Amino acid sequence: MTATPHLIGLDWGTSSLRAQLFDAQGAVLETRSRPWGIMHVPDGDFAAAYRALVGDWREAQPDLPAIACGMVGSRGGWHEVPYADCPADVHSLAAGLLRLDTGCGDLHLVPGVMQRGALPNVLRGEETQVFGALELEPDLAAEALLVLPGTHSKWVRVRDGRLTDFATYMTGELFAVLREHSILGRPAAEAGPEASAEAFRLGLTTARDAGAEGLFGRLFTARSRVLAGELGAAHSLDYLSGLLIGEELRSQVAALAGATCPPLVLIGDAALCQRYRDALALFDIHQVRLLEQATRAGLWRLAQAAGLLPTSGGSHA
């Protein structure tokens, strides 16, 4: 078997566009990326951006299949893909792929997932990471809690190979808007922000110890502790980060209601995942795995489930 390309996989999110060329075994032959998230596509021309990034791959192999996940399939993306229902598995997601004629070959867009019921919820992009994680660590399929921290952190439950339900915490976005636009960001803006593991920990324990009252009545401590002289202005952002991540964890631990935590996996940026792992230790959760590269594994798995890949042994060369 030579290193013949078998699939183009795109991770096209809010802030960036990444393309990967897969070989017959799902290993990555080449990666390219551009800062062309869906809000930053040059001239808003998705087709031109797509052609600019992968046009030469397509010309070399016109029938190479292509798949894309992420916000490219949202209303503000290239083309809206209806959400798959929750619970979802690889087959329901594969069945929900939307085939888009790009003018440069077909591109299959992965659907997001909607949880209906009393508290509707949505995700888009994370479904691919979830099934990528199950591909990389098959023992998780029986039962797992997958945590994808970020702008909107997702806590995803998996049972019997299905994505059964999930929660959203706007942790990263809240941190950013409070830092930039609220009174809580001012002390650090004036003093110049400095990292402080101690301030981060104090924020975590302050949120953890709020109990059923929750963080809301303690958020202002990111300012009042500075005024009281017990938190350095420069460290107040790490304290705020600790408050918000701490509230996310406190809420999820409360949701467990005393039940044992299922195997827990952090997926995403290594530094951010390490931050969450440190935080989880303060909540007495020590058995935590970290996973990277879940998206590429998920794109491969979904393309496979959708029958996009050439049958075993076939080649486009």
Add this chain to the structure above:
Amino acid sequence: MTATPHLIGLDWGTSSLRAQLFDAQGAVLETRSRPWGIMHVPDGDFAAAYRALVGDWREAQPDLPAIACGMVGSRGGWHEVPYADCPADVHSLAAGLLRLDTGCGDLHLVPGVMQRGALPNVLRGEETQVFGALELEPDLAAEALLVLPGTHSKWVRVRDGRLTDFATYMTGELFAVLREHSILGRPAAEAGPEASAEAFRLGLTTARDAGAEGLFGRLFTARSRVLAGELGAAHSLDYLSGLLIGEELRSQVAALAGATCPPLVLIGDAALCQRYRDALALFDIHQVRLLEQATRAGLWRLAQAAGLLPTSGGSHA
């Protein structure tokens, strides 16, 4: 007794400056206001602003006492006044007045209050409303819970005539920054916001029913309910307002831990207080008083306690 001025009282906050001229009984003879909150004082010249607003009153009666409460006494105001300690009463506040030579007579600045301990907290301006409320409704002095909703809502406990402790909720500021700067504000910005009592109620009950998990994992429903087609984009801001006020109330009810709620008084803007009263009803709290004009009563009471007023029967005329 003629209507001779006895006191100038200023409420000088973040967004506005209000001056009142009191008669010998503490009734208001005249009111003036300017949009000269401490962030918007013309040329940052507090003395000139003061002179422009009350200079003629001072010229007519050069020894007329003057008192001011609010953010004018903060670090970013005219002159910083050290916080009084918690618990505080009218006498400790009166003792903490800072006498400022304005170049146009003395002005006495009321100190804010700092709560020290494990969770430090501060207020500035609300202390005057609190003791004004006790002046207006003396039966509250024994025990009361005073709620001052706004940018930073304060929940203040009074016992035996003393301000014993308080909590801060950044409800108004959070609403503003989420509306202006987060993804939660977008649907209404695009559709054009419309009031909806029903959406407000749905937000309140969604927060109320979160239990110990708290609002954080439900905040995103201000978007996901729109995506799921069950909340109108135009109504999503009232829903968000309900979520935030609901979390404030849920947290305070949790803090009661089953104890009976003390007599509860809402102080401030009538429309906002009515919104809170409606919200409290959904938490089965129905005995709620509304109070306006607490600041002017508090300025009068503090001036009296500080011995600034001419002795009984005296007159400056």
